[in-house]
Amino acid sequence: MWLLIIWVSVLIWAAGTFWFLFKKPSPFSASSVRPAEPLELDQKKRDKVLKQGFTKEKIPANLDAIIIGSGIGGMTAAATMAKSGKKVLVLEQHDVAGGCCHTFTEKGFEFDVGLHYFGQLHENGLLKVAMDQISEGQLEFVELPQHFDSIVIDDKGKRRDYPILSGRVEMEQNLKKLFPNDVKAVEEFFKVMKLTARKTPLMAILKIIPQWFALFLIKSGIANLISSIFRLSDFNATEMNYKLTSNKDLHLIFSYFFYGVAPKESSFMINALMLHHFKRGAYYPKGGASEIPFHVTKVIQKYGGSVLVRAPVSRILVDNKGTAYGVTVKKGEEHVEIRAPVIISNCGIFNTFQKLLPTEIQTKPEIQSRLDMMRPGKASFLLFSGFDATQEELGITATSTWLFKSNDMDGMMDDFFSMSKDEAPENVPMVLITFPSAKDSQTSQIRHPGKSCMTILTMVNYEWFEDWKDTRVRKRGDDYFSYKQRFADHIFNWACQHFPKLKDKLVYQEAATPLTNMHYLSCNRGAIYSADHNLERFYAEAMARNRCDTPVKNLYLSGQDIFSCGIAGALHGGLLCASTVLNYPVYIDLYLLKKNLKWRKAKETAKLAEKKQQ
Template sequence: MLTAVLFVIIVALLVWLFKRGPRDYAPNPFAEDTCRPPKPLVTDKAARKKVLKQSFTAEKVPENLDAVVIGSGIGGLGVAAILAKAGKRVLVLEQHSRAGGCTHTFSDKGFEFDVGIHYIGELQEHRSLRVLADQLTDGQLQWAPLDNPYDVLVLGSPDSRRDYPIYSGERRFPDELKKRFPEESTAIDKFMQLVQVVGRDVRFMAILKMIPKPAAKFLIGTGLLRILSPFFKMAPRSLAEVVEELTANKELQAAFTYIFGTYGVIPKNASFSLHALLISHYLEGAWYPQGGSSEIAFHLIPVIEKAGGAVLTRAPVRQILVNEAKKAYGVSVQKGDGEVQVYAPIVISDAGIFNTYERLLPKEIQTMPPIQQQLGMMNHGQGGLSIFVGLKGTKEELGLKACNYWLYPDNNIDELTEAYYRSSREDAAKFSAFVYIASPSAKDPTWEQRYPGKSTLTMLTFVSFDWFKDWEKEQVGQRAAEYQNLKEAFIQSLLNAAIDVYPLIKDKIEFVDAGTPLTNQHYIAAPRGEYYGCDHDLARFRPEVCAGIRAKTPVKNLYLTGQDLFLCGFAGALAGAQLCASTVLGRNVIWDLERLRKKLEKESEMKKMKAG
């Protein structure tokens, strides 16, 4: 009887979610394949500036806008491009001098650095994320695979260093771990089984955000959600709890959990379901955008412009305009000493839930109980610090690899990290709990063409915003000597770690700088300098939270997109863009994309059969 009831519920949900007709007859944004052969890489700075750095003026605002988007991160550009492909005229406003959010790059002393795109999974041919990226850029965005192993876990100090290479491949990933931990074969198999079952079930998170709220409450309240969804069944369990049940081997526990840095929550506070999703994301490999991460925005923007929209920079939104009926009808943009009001029937925010609700909405709207309820569901994420290093020499001369290194002083990750956060800022600068090291130049096959004889390294770690808060009110580039000294201490500590991994770089360093949480606050409008928006802790994956934070906000005509709506990272923010576009258009664009994906896959198979 229970099985029959569950079957009926599942069928009803799927029919409602995937087969319903568009409410406003919005056209299908993925009705046809728009990919065309990629054009040669554009390296001319003037040509790139025309796309990525179009400064805001009132005259550049398109007429008869269908929507305005606040923020040009991948969540903002992604939803704008989807709407544009459905024929909508969209304006994207970016407060920084260049578009792209965390996908942008910057140059200094002749070196180019990415700021947020380090590696992306699930970009195999005909996978949903790859098809989405292809369609939103008309096939112009190209990807380069990383080495295999794509990650290397390094435990211990330089004199007691243990390296654990992490390989992609559904069979190779566990097989290589078994070579290093032959006595832990059973634990590794159980871990993989859980990862594959749980990590591939994230669809229920999207379903909770799309079905009517009463249906979501029914699924949650009756307990049916946990029966139907392995993801939500395991979501309340911490990563540390699960792996400790699988094995008592601390080294293997570290190998299972090391990549928590890609969402910023230590294993004892992280949901196993999120971690399983991440392991699944990289299980078949990792990729990097050819030409650097700014290629993402560079190829998304023309799609938006083609439909009559625009992406304008140096356009800080000061307030979302809301009328007496509590309906959003545009935004106010600061221009010099004055403001320019931009009107649109739809306002979409990629500025994050805290910026949107606490800073951009009028004070009287901020106090609305539904707004406060949603704010109470979320916490700020952990602050991040980045080190950018310019090197003299090619990747071959410097021994740089197209993979990532994750360094931990020991295998007790939770204890190390908690002690690190409790320490003073001076002590923290001397001894980071973890360091991520990668070479963007080694990952990009076009790098040598663009910057011959040069290379770059990027290093990341997490820090407490409170360590830097004393200088929050000071202007960028004019902060006190104590701030600069703290930056230098972190730089030296992380540089020493990088030299241990890549000893040939020691005398080849030509440029070094650091981005602190205050840097992130200034350039990407992160409220507390966080990399990943709202915290991805256990509380975030309670079904009530997942169902409660939706694209449609309590303010009519105001919508959320990006990583705070769904999950962090490139894929998570794009999923948020799909959810937002589905809500705005009144049609399920996720299903639209899936139909196109299946069509393209079938056509590809037919071509191979004919050729064979």
């Protein structure tokens, strides 16, 4: 009798699982991808898509979801839900859609504000399949040179240059050549990197399965038996680097993607994952970063949704039962109320919980508990420079350059971030130098002939700029301008030491401080990478608890705060959010689609080979 009951239960469970995974309509399909259309170069036509100003009349009727913020995390969630038959509205406080993917043009120069380059866009890779789906095939990418990054250590006049190469085997082989006495350390690092890349999806699954079950797997030790990735998530980068080698130059290479957290406080797993991200190549959007919101917006519109700008959300509406039911948008002196059964916030956990929720909800223990899991991230400082010269005349390439004043990242960062406000500007210890115009040189010269642009990024303390937080943009005073210019002059002169032809051709320059990031990107304390990426955030239990659903019913989170930073991290945050809201694991559809595309490609290749033999 009991055997029969168990057998029937298994059959019911199997049938339910089959229905859940395969009978629900999928938002993704190979047929939705069409050949990319020519680049739209008419700025007026682009503005009609990217700069649709908010009015009451433009709000779609019968909304299924409202998304706060048009960064890639919010746009991915919105497009996925739209393709699932949901009517969505994306609200953006800035005057152009895109978040960190938007661009701005000044004096004929076009600058990225957050996207520098990203990886894993090789044919039929999961990220490429996802990008194709949310844009329906309209995004094209330029593959950067194999030598995609240069690490330069300016150590008291003893300069050391290390090229970083992409390639399945070339990346590892190159590091072995650069460090012949540390071949074993490089091999061990790449073994861990491979494990991280293959098993990190298990960490993401913790955010989709029921939380009680995820915590049971972790606390019972079953998770550790399933994969060593759950144990690896407990190790900081410095600790693991020293286990591999004592060579501090190699330590720096293993952790060179700085995002405001010293290696001793950051996750070895995440640092390894970042380097692996570029193993199959580095890529840049053809036509510039704004192509991403331009095409994703059109997909959202195609399915009845809208992306509206100049729409600052002032409050998330919550009823007396603790359920979110809408938002208010500030339109002049008026606060426009918009209702929907689902609210998705893509503006970060701190903005969402500390600024947008009603005060009585903010103080609830369950909200504070979620906030206590995170800490604010380090702020960013960016310098945008324009040159009246081609890349050939400037001697620049698509390769990004990471400059460091020492190979001791822990020491450098501790010293710098502990400096006084007055000491800091002339003591910046690390910068990223990137030339967007060189990464997409063909279309850049069509759109902006004879011009080149450079972006320099570094991390700073928000507190150094806090004195001006209550001033208005572009009206912060001479003392503010002088202070930020000290940072700008120092890092620009440092860049000119490595690219000496820049200084004579400079015709435009603008610095973006943490306050700039807060104004245009609504970044909490100017942190473009959102919440801090400290080690504790990536513990298995923290990953299970930090999920898209929130203590407020019908309110969900998307973007960088859900999984990790960067364009790819934010995109995965959007996919995880869509999976949660739809109660359907869209990753399974992406995975099956990826396998199907690979099978088709293999079949086509076999046919071509057969024809050649005939």
